[in-house]
């Protein structure tokens with residue numbers, strides 16, 4: 001994965017300047033069934049690449065998936081964020097010795113305060129579950145999968161998703177349920193996703209993925 005030089009970033013919330021690794025370009029070799037990219041080489045390297053997608057300030061815990069220079073916080077947002085970050089139990093416990101998933105936890109918390117869509121919050125939690133899997137932290141993987149499912153279900157109910165996001169989100173709810181052991185729920189979501197796709201050639205790959213995962217869920221539910 002080539003050497004990446006840290007760059008210095010200024011926290012938009014507390015002003016702390018700190019070094020971090022920017023997300024770089026990398027080679028992938030396909031995706032797993034929950035869309036986690038596969039990387040050649042060691043799993044621990046893969047986790048490090050995925051972790052670079054979120055930046056967290058080591059001083060206050062503010063975290064975001066976008067470049068910190070692009071973050072523009074209102075007065076009210078600042079106040080709410082400071083309160084929420086200071087009161088968060090996970091950050092209190094882990095901030096001095098951050099776990100690989102902690103920046104994603106903090107990014108979800110900050111994203112809620114910044115009115116991110118549930119679709120985007122679900123994406124942050126899904127990526128967190130990938131990092132946990134690569135790091136073999138199974139209980140945390142499940143916990144983030146649950147959080148992703150909750151956000152994606154809210155997104156389906158309340159947000160305008162496009163023709164691609166709609167079946168993809170529906171499929172992901174099914175696949176995450178399957179991974180959590182809820183095979184009958186998974187089957188229902190897979191059927192819904194297939195209906196949404198219909199015969200769209202652009203989504204033929206997703207149809208193929210659904211029929212494979214459906215077989216796994218069917219044999220596990222039997």
Ligand SMILES: [Zn+2]
Pocket residue numbers: 011012013014015016057058059060061062
């Ligand atoms: Zn900060």
